[in-house]
Amino acid sequence: MEASPYLPALDYISNRMDGVQGFLSPLDAGLFLALDLAQKGAGVAGDMAEIGVLHGRSAFLMAHLLRPEERMQAIDIFDLYWPNPPYNHPDAFIGNALELGFDLGRFNLVKADTTKEPARVLETVGQGKARLFHVDGDHRLTHILADSKIALEATSPDGVIVFDDVFSYLMPEVTEGILTTFKGRTDFVPLALSPNKAYFCPPHLKSRYAAYVIECLPNNLDTEVRRLLDHWVITFSAEKPVVLRYFDKMGGGGGEVLHRNIQGRNIDFSLPP
Numbered sequence: 327m328e329a330s331p332y333l334p335a336l337d338y339i340s341n342r343m344d345g346v347q348g349f350l351s352p353l354d355a356g357l358f359l360a361l362d363l364a365q366k367g368a369g370v371a372g373d374m375a376e377i378g379v380l381h382g383r384s385a386f387l388m389a390h391l392l393r394p395e396e397r398m399q400a401i402d403i404f405d406l407y408w409p410n411p412p413y414n415h416p417d418a419f420i421g422n423a424l425e426l427g428f429d430l431g432r433f434n435l436v437k438a439d440t441t442k443e444p445a446r447v448l449e450t451v452g453q454g455k456a457r458l459f460h461v462d463g464d465h466r467l468t469h470i471l472a473d474s475k476i477a478l479e480a481t482s483p484d485g486v487i488v489f490d491d492v493f494s495y496l497m498p499e500v501t502e503g504i505l506t507t508f509k510g511r512t513d514f515v516p517l518a519l520s521p522n523k524a525y526f527c528p529p530h531l532k533s534r535y536a537a538y539v540i541e542c543l544p545n546n547l548d549t550e551v552r553r554l555l556d557h558w559v560i561t562f563s564a565e566k567p568v569v570l571r572y573f574d575k576m577g578g579g580g581g582e583v584l585h586r587n588i589q590g591r592n593i594d595f596s597l598p599p
């Protein structure tokens with residue numbers, strides 16, 4: 327039987343991700359895979375992008391999901407202000423990428439302070455080009471507002487934007503910045519919340535993305551439907567071991583059968599009062 331195209335990503339999550347410094351959790355890794363699968367089923371194409379790559383923990387998972395013609399836009403301040411902080415030497419990212427066996431051509435390293443040069447970042451990443459954009463840079467308010475603006479412009483109208491630490495009591499500026507940015511927006515609306523991240527997608531694909539997220543993640547995560555900014559949103563409970571369904575069996579036509587099954591049951595919920 328043909329091997330599943332998701333095996334490298336599964337191997338990375340299970341065996342290698344913990345060797346890379348950073349914060350992506352297995353639950354969010356599972357959500358990234360489910361969203362990628364939804365996009366591949368719907369023919370949504372484009373690069374992946376991340377503001378704040380640090381040493382690559384989340385960027386490498388995203389890179390594992392790229393189609394051959396797609397690239398990982400890895401945006402970070404890196405050593406721009408050396409010897410002053412923040413300081414993140416790109417060699418750590420590059421060294422990890424090589425150790426994991428990546429072709430460096432898959433990455434476009436964008437060294438920038440996103441609050442100082444948003445136009446250059448956007449020009450490099452491309453308007454509307456990213457199908458999955460992960461915002462995980464500095465968590466102060468000016469940064470959140472600047473980074474959300476870049477993400478909203480750089481993400482494809484069919485894509486997904488993910489923000490880190492949106493509802494952490496330790497990072498109230500992220501909460502403020504995200505609620506300010508998304509209140510009343512109609513192009514990107516809340517889709518899902520994990521303990522660490524908030525996911526936003528365009529309304530015309532929300533029921534499709536929701537079906538993949540619910541179908542592909544295990545059913546022991548106490549999933550609920552709640553209300554955020556006048557939209558329903560799927561919430562997942564605190565961390566538990568995440569055993570992803572289906573991804574190891576996607577080869578040899580398994581993917582097509584799964585897409586047919588999931589696409590037959592797009593999920594829409596009524597808005598909780």
Ligand SMILES: C[S@@+](CC[C@H](N)C(=O)[O-])C[C@H]1O[C@@H](n2cnc3c(N)ncnc32)[C@H](O)[C@@H]1O
Pocket residue numbers: 347348349350377378379380381382383384385401402403404412413414438439440441462463464469
């Ligand atoms: C929390 S870490 C990212 C973690 C990473 N995404 C992961 O899950 O492994 C935040 C990153 O944002 C970068 N950063 C901080 N301020 C920035 C700025 N103004 N522009 C671009 N990157 C910035 C830092 O260099 C750091 O690598």
